[in-house]
Amino acid sequence: MTEHAAQRRTSEPNYVLPVLDFFARMGSAEAIVHGERRYTYAETRAAVLAMAAALTARGIRGDMTAVAVTRNHPESIILLLALHLLGCRAGFAAADAPHETQRDFIEQADADVLIHDSGVAEELIGDVAARAERPVLSLGPVAGRPDLLAEMVLAAAGSQANGAGAGGAGADHEPQSLFHTAGTIGPPKLVRHGQRFYQALYLRGQFTRASGEPGMRHLGIFPFATTSGQVPALLALFQGGTAVLMTRFRAAQWLAAIEQERVTSTLLSPPRLREVLAEPALAQADCASLRRLNCGCGAAPVTDLVQAIERFGPVVRVVYGMTEVPVIADYPGMDLDPAHPERLRSCGTAYASNKIQVRGEEGTVRPAGQTGTIWMTGPLIMDGYVGQPELTSRILVGGWLCTHDLGYIDPDGYLYLVDRAEDVIHTGEPPVPVYSGVVEGVLTGHPGVRAAAVIGAPDTEIGEAVVAFVVRAPGAGVTGEELHDLVAVELTEAHAPREVRFVSELPMTHADKVDKRVLRGRYHHS
Secondary structure, eight states: OOHHHHHTBOOSOOTHHHHHHHHHHHTTSEEEEETTEEEEHHHHHHHHHHHHHHHHHTTOOTTOEEEEEEOSSHHHHHHHHHHHHTTOEEEEEETTSOHHHHHHHHHHHTOSEEEEETTSSHHHHHHHHHHHTOOEEEESOBTTBOBHHHHHHHHHHSGGGSOTTTTGGGTTBOOEEEEEOOOSSSSOOEEEEOHHHHHHHHHHHHHHHHTTOOOOEEEEOSOTTSHHHHHHHHHHHHTTOEEEEOSSOOHHHHHHHHHHHTOOEEEEOHHHHHHHHHOGGGGGOOOTTOSEEEEOSSOOOHHHHHHHHHHHOTTEEEEEEETTEEEEEEEOSOOOOTTOGGGGGOOOEEOTTOEEEEEOTTSOBOOTTOOEEEEEEOTTOOOEETTOHHHHHHHEETTEEEEEEEEEEOTTSOEEEEEEGGGOEEETTTTEEEOHHHHHHHHHTSTTEEEEEEEEEEETTTEEEEEEEEEEOTTOOOOHHHHHHHHHHHSOTTTSOSEEEEOSOOOBOTTSOBOHHHHHHHHHTO
16 A cells, blocks of 8 residues: 555545435436536436446555546546545546646656546557556547446446445545646646545535525536636536536637526636637627626736626626635626726635735734735645645645735735735846736736736846736737836836737646746747
């Protein structure tokens, strides 16, 4: 037994058991939609049990770590719940992530078994499995590999999947999940979320259901490998709603899905929101069913939020979170309040039972309006980083998590982000801090700018120079000098980019965040 398996010994009941009981009570209600495929809750429950039986027949036990490379589809959800039912540690690597990232995930996780969709990462997984002699299972036909989907059908037809003794194989191991961080400021870290995390999601879903609020029909576009993809899909199921999955995002198809499936909730990153707002089909789209248009994974330009509120109504909700804790603060029902126009730059107040503090370098809590490091505590905090106990002990202190984001809280409790601690640019003599997020906000406010990212570049005279990478809006002729002057006037000369590089697009991670590591590499190698 590996060391991490021994650490997962537990006497607590497996959280999947009450989930399956809830699915049984929901019966014929619609649970998962993927294109033309539709699963009821009863069918989802049966599929989870059949998948668990198929995995067990292949020797998968609760002391194992399984890593899957899958697209967005119902079997991703089913596989996760089945692995957790057995007490496994489950990790999902994004199907569209670079092979190097997928390989790093598998190695960091110290996977005992690999699972993948047919046609996805087959060469990579075959190479990794050959070097470490790991068993490989497929979801769909792949020559020479056991097909879990076919074996599920056989298991469902037999007595193994009748639910008797479900979870017995993993009753003494805590189910856990592994997620890669976005890796925008350094190599991706492997985050571990345990049973406490999933219990909190289930209780939140059940609380919503008990309040009388209808279960959400959530349209998910993010990879199931991310918390942005996994958390809302599970919340929809845990409250008796429907998880509507899209394999690939296209703005026109996204709008059509909202209309056809009467979607009530969805989550977009700022770049995807901008694509939707520029989509010609938006003018005629019927989005009246939407109750929440969530925007997360980065700060959206205020101009885009205003346009979204004007088009969709007061359903826009900004969400601030990270892999280590998916929801820290939120701002539901955003509107154009003339008394508080500044709040469009806020990410709202503490979510649910979370608590947020802004602390100085000495660790003391700073008063309203003062910028410092954001710390938070709440039920969705990670258990830690895999293989990095020292880093974990620095990030998790006394039940609080250090986000490494910088921001401030106003007197009304609204949180404002200004930058990542690692992205602050120290420029001038004497050096002054320049928050890249603040500069980006000014740049994206220009009508000729579609997107912008700001980095600090080494400079022998002033320490670091402000450099901006800018994507022009279609047909725009904005110049670097014009953008320099805009920032200098709205902020200060120190904030104004010394250099503006116009690019066709900004590099993005698989989690839909701007990859500043790539931008820094491009600058240094130019």
